[in-house]
Amino acid sequence: MQDKTHFKEALSAPIFTTLSQVADQLDLEAYVIGGYVRDFFLDRGTHKDIDVVAIGSGIDLAKAVAKALPDRPKVSIFKTYGTAMIQHGDVQLEFVGARKESYTEDSRNPAVENGSLEDDQNRRDFTINALALGLNADRFGQLLDPFEGMQDLKDKLIRTPLDPEVTYSDDPLRMLRAIRFANQLNFKIQKESLEAITAQADRITIISKERVVEELNKILMTRKPSIGFGLLHKTGLLKHILPELLALEGIDEVEGQRHKDNFWHTLEVVDNISETTENLWLRWAALLHDIGKAPTKKFNKKQGWTFHGHEFVGSKMVYKLFKRLRMPLNDKMKFVQKMVRMSSRPIVLATEVTDSAVRRLIFDAGDHVDDLMTLCEADITTKNPKKFKRYHKNFQLVREKIVTVEEKDHVRNFQPPVSGEEIMQTFGLPPSKEIGIIKEAIKEAILDGVIPNEYEAAKAFMLEKGEALNLKPQ
Template sequence: MNHAQALRHNIFKIISDAAQDLSMDSYVIGGFVRDYFLNRLDAKDIDIVAIGSGIELAEKVSEKLDNKPKVKIFKTYGTAMLRYDDIEIEFVGARKESYNEDSRNPIVENGTLEDDQNRRDFTINALALNLDKDNFGDLLDPFGGLSDLEKGIIKTPLDSDITYSDDPLRMMRAIRFATQLKFKIEEASLNAISKNKNRIKIITKERIVVELNKILESNKPSVGFKLLEKTGLLDFILPELTALKGIDEKEGQSHKDNFYHTLEVVDNISKTTDNLWLRWAALLHDIGKAPTKKFSKKVGWTFHGHEFVGSKMVYKLFKRLRMPLNDKMKFVQKMVLMSSRPIVLATEVTDSAVRRLVFDAGDYVDDLMTLCEADITTKNPKKFKKYHNNFKIVRDKIIEVEERDHVRNFQPPVSGEEIMKTFNLKPSKEIGIIKEAIKEAILEGVIPNEYESAHKLMIEKGKSLGLKTDKL
């Protein structure tokens, strides 16, 4: 079957010519071919397999291009890469692989196209198009990958057990593709993931997080997290989440399953934001509930302080997974810590409570409201409408209060330097007491957020502390 129309971009003819100059066969393989058959036509990377040296082919292609792009060579892997027309093109010599028990890095030998297709992770990624002049665009599909694409099935070209044991990252990739493409993982393949789940331990945390992020960035992340939980992989990667699973019952009182609730929240927020770190906040917003869960006859099940405990757990989780411990982690921590604040506020929307919310959340107040709205998972239509209406009132109040009082990223109208100068003070606790009094007065609405009122209060507060100034 010929698919030359997939190869209309002029780069394919240039690669074909370069391969002919080197008396080499070459093929497009993997994601580009898969996405062509899925009508996903915005390819940003292309994988080329050469029956020979991929590095030589890349250098020859660069020679033929007008702008002579720089070829990046990765000798360890026998691969080369160049950029052309905003497309990243990777070249590799066809190879066969064998594996050691304790590493996902294979022992590589030169091989045929068949060897190269055998080593691919899934049948849908083993599809190849010929770049030879006489067979340009011919499809090579030894494992029925095209049929699997049409049926929406993820399966491995060879024995799943061996495929996943050899390179356990493929288990994460299977789940990620199933999530992104809305495909089903073949039953034998899914069972092999469960069987080999403990092999995930040999994969670096950074590689695992790349796949986790892609699952989180999909339209419906819950698909991936349910598969991670079902296969047992989640226990190894995010045990904080699996700890939320299950419903306890005592004396006729039970609580919701916080694991499945969390996945609903993540799906909800994915409809309204592409912000990866806000999606992480949704995923982790209830992780403090497992360690804080208690039962008492008077009030039933409680999770007191779960937001505070959860925010502390975020740091440990990020550190363990070697995720960034910078402002992104701090953002997730803040969202988890404050995740219940607007819910409490929605019952009684006072100016002072809204000022405090804006003061504490700063630039992230809109993100916090988005998280709280996603946290409404009730199946009762009346309650659902009521909660959303309440949050709309809170959002409107935030705009009104912020326009009037300017407490987002609050800076006190009177500086510490002015307090020191006014009362002839050196650095001391009195400065902090006065600044705190001014801040509290503004947040409570006792005085407006302006210099004259704040200055007057500064004098009054200083006087009450027994401080003297020439102006008294």
């Protein structure tokens, strides 16, 4: 990391020339601050979000910059927060006037007044996010680092500019952000800061569920989410956010028989799946795939520890959890439910890979059968190398069988070749239970391999089933 006070190369993009010229024309002090500056020093690629702070009106600066840009972008103004936003190509610029903030105990929404750059840097969550680069011509690229954020970048440390007790009490969302940044950047949280989070963990309850979930999603999308969830557990935040997950922790022993700790196993599964997919909702499925084990755990002298029906119970819990956290109750939730409900199916199937069982798996999983296999492969956390190799080999056989059976039988999202309307016409039936019985029988016959997934075979089977029900073709 370079040790100098000017970094004009950080502001080499044409947009910064415009920002500098307009700020000087308005006689406004202006600085780039926050994530863009931090990520420049961390060499994390081009940051598409640029935060600009003005000593004065950020909204006025935004309007003038928009007029000066060739594409004349629209300015979105948020008067409540005194901010403005511009979308310029693939870059999003957010403008704010420097401000001081003061908080009440029961809210993270501060009372705001105009302030200096120092005031604005004081209100930042972490030292590494308080780094600022001057935009005006006389200080273009000059670094302002009042809290030794550069040293914290070198030391890979998450630290608050002011007393962490005050910082986290004022805005408890910062506790989640500290953990998220530690996870994303592979940094450590300063000891005093971690202690302050632990002491005030219960204050996370005043934060809106939507903001909490936004941070959880970002933790889940890191390369190794177990770091973040481990910190959520260590600080006591997890019990206020995902008690269903925390309930999986611990190992019980009866008559010398123990079960694995399903909490730490779950975090391993999430790390495993994060190596193979960027699908957020599949990662959520990995996080929640075992939540039904806590309420279904029982000890049986003959079988030992059992978790009968935990997949079904878990899928029901997904709905309650999503609703409580105000997550989307739509196809995303249904996908997670399906993955949780079916999470053990391929494991059972891997012991005996029959065409019939594979057909049913493809039919039930539909377009998500590949996601389901990815989840089940991630669920292999055994430390026994022979078992690990054998389980993966078995799942590979299942994947190969899925391809073979699908090419031959085409049962993914299939509809029985004979429709209900044709059954009604064939036997002269009004809408009745017999139609459902025949349709179900055709579907089962195809899935069991009794007949191929073809119209003529299905029609012949329909006539046989009709005869068994004492129905006569018209």
